[in-house]
Amino acid sequence: MGSVGGRTLNTAAALFLALALDAMFGEPKWLWNRIPHPAVLMGRLIGWADRRFNQGARRKAKGVLVMTALVIGAAALGIVLRHIPLVEIVLGAILLAQRSLVDHVKAVARGLETSLAAGRHAVSMIVGRDTSEMDTPAVARGAIESAAENFSDGVIAPAFWFLLFGLPGILVYKITNTADSMIGYRTEKYRDFGWAAARLDDLLNLIPARLTALLLFPWRNMRGSHAAKLSLWQEFYTDARRHRSPNAGWPEAALSRKLGVAxxxxxAYHGELRDYPWVNRYGREATVGDIDAACVQLWRAWSIVLFCLAFLSFA
Structure with missing residues (x-):
């Protein structure tokens, strides 16, 4: 593939095209109704490993070995497939999720415009919390939080690892992120076995989550006095750090301030109310219009990434 610099440029061009393809076509149902999506195949593999190894003694060690095997396998597969013409671009587009993310978030807004019940149903497709008792602001908050977190997990993070390492990088990230979503819980069943998946996912999202925050941060609000700038930055930093997730708080804290909402x-999860702290607690209640505004911000941030890739590829 040439020199390191040349490889970086080639990868940037491939990522540029992958992002563009994803934006144009998203997740075509006609295709994934006929063949399994790569993420589905990853899920099946992780589910098999869960059933096979998450039992008996030394579950943490077993979980570490499973994640090691998954990472090595994903990297090896990427190294093989990257030499097939166009596969790197097409598979990269499949593993990015900008278009599908925006479509799912917008569906919540369209649902709320129909009825609260329709909004609750739509948001239940993208969040894990209980939705049956949500009011309109809670539904809107759920959609916006999902937009922020999944823009990081589904777009910026896979793009970041693709840019650094090509197809092997994005495959390693996606298998790790999928494992975390399936077994990375602090429950009795997964506390040990899913430990490696959760910690590796935290590590792989460390830089991308903060890059996402930079893309979504309300930089125009930093034009005031030095004291006002410092206050905004301190509040943002505090909210990002106090979030229950070491990474999700960064894009949420940025987007909440961009939109001016809490x-x-x-x-509630499984009928149990959890008193999580507010992000941007002085913000107003979220509305249907804020969901649409969040989608606009996702496309603006996406456009910045695309512009940067174009510069790297063709400058």
Whole structure:
């Protein structure tokens, strides 16, 4: 593939095209109704490993070995497939999720415009919390939080690892992120076995989450006095750090301030109310219009990434 610099440029061009393809076509149902999506195949593999190895003694060690095997396998597969013409671009587009993310978030807004019940149903497709008792602001918050977190996990993070390492990088990230979503829980069943998946996912999202925050941050609000700038930055930093997730708080804290709304806060899981702290607690309640505004911000941030890739590829 040439020199390191040349490889970086080639990868940037491939990522540029992959992002563009994803934006144009998203997740075509006609295709994935006929063949399994790569993420589905990853999920099946992780589910098999869960059933096979998450039992008996030394579950943490077993989980570490499973994640090691998954990472090595994903990297090896990427090294092989990257030499097939166009596969790197097409598979990269499949593993990015900008278009599908925006479509799912917009569906919540369209649902709320129909009825609260329709909004609750739409948001239940993208969040894990209980939705049956949500009011309109809670539904809107859920959609916006999902937009922020999944823009990081589904777009910026896979793009970041693709840019650094090509197809092997994005495959390693996606298998890790999928494993974390399936077994990376602090429950009795997964506390040990899913430990490696959760910690590796935290590590791989460390830089991308903060890059996402930079893309979504309200930089225009930094034009005031030095004291006002410092206050905004300190509040943002505090909210990002106090979030229950070491990474999700960064894009949420940025987007909440970009829109001027409060996010996070108390919510219920499996009938149990959890008193999570607010993000941007002085912000107003979220509305249907804020969901659409969040989608606009996702496309603006996406456009910045595309512009940067174009510069790297063709300058």
């Amino acid at each position: 996010l996070s806060g108390p919510r």
